[in-house]
Amino acid sequence: xxxxxxxxxxxxxxxxxxxxxxxxxxxxxxxxxxxxxxxxxxxxxxxxxxxxxxxxxxxxxxxxxxxxxxxxxxxxxxxxxxxxxxxxxxxxxxxxxxxxxxxxxxxxxxxxxxxxxxxxxxxxxxxxxxxxxxxxxxxxxxxxx
Numbered sequence: 001x002x003x004x005x006x007x008x009x010x011x012x013x014x015x016x017x018x019x020x021x022x023x024x025x026x027x028x029x030x031x032x033x034x035x036x037x038x039x040x041x042x043x044x045x046x047x048x049x050x051x052x053x054x055x056x057x058x059x060x061x062x063x064x065x066x067x068x069x070x071x072x073x074x075x076x077x078x079x080x081x082x083x084x085x086x087x088x089x090x091x092x093x094x095x096x097x098x099x100x101x102x103x104x105x106x107x108x109x110x111x112x113x114x115x116x117x118x119x120x121x122x123x124x125x126x127x128x129x130x131x132x133x134x135x136x137x138x139x140x141x142x143x144x145x
Contacts, residue, residue, distance in 0.1 A: 001025060003042045003059065005092045006100050007126040008066040010119055012112040015104070016067060020074055023060045027080060030056055041141040045090050055088065057081025059130045092127060093136030099144065101125055 001022045008016055029037045030052050037043070046052045046059075060079045067074045076082060101119070108116035119125075127133055138144060 001037060001040050001042050003046075004100060004104075005096060005128055005131050006104065007128050008063050009069075010101075010104060010115075010125065011066075012108060012115050013070075013072075014111055015107065016063070016070070016072070020060070020063055020067065023056065023063055024078055027053070027056045027060065031080070041143060044141040045092075045139070049088070049090060051088065054081045054083070055090065055130065058083050058087075059128065062129055089132040090130060091134045092131040093134055093139060095137045096139045096142060097125060097127060097133065099138045099142060 002019070003023060003026060004011065004015075004019060008019060011019060025034070025037060026040075026043055026046065028034050029040070029043060030046060046056055049055060057079050058081070061082050064074050064076055064079065064082075105116060105119060108119060
């Protein structure tokens with residue numbers, strides 16, 4: 001499971017579809033509707049905040065909006081708390097964002113060279129609107145290679 005902290009606009013088609021599915025799985029886990037994935041590291045940042053179901057709903061709403069821009073047909077009714085406006089934000093470190101960009105580039109260089117080239121030219125990457133950038137190391141919940 002990977003719940004990207006970078007803006008979903010940088011993901012290729014396969015990445016955006018995977019993010020949608022994994023976000024829906026995260027929503028189900030946070031509801032207590034699964035046996036597995038309950039202690040997945042990517043969920044730490046959602047579990048540690050009040051209104052985690054509303055936050056994952058906001059997260060998924062942004063993913064949905066990006067898919068809609070691209071002409072994909074994701075089922076909005078699967079988001080329990082659909083909300084395009086993000087109120088509360090979760091802190092995310094600059095080094096985490098850097099790690100995620102490197103991780104995404106490794107995927108894109110194999111799957112979508114054009115998107116890789118565009119991403120490589122960007123100096124300042126936008127983050128997912130649910131997050132607020134702060135200085136710090138790679139997050140403790142991240143499983144690095």
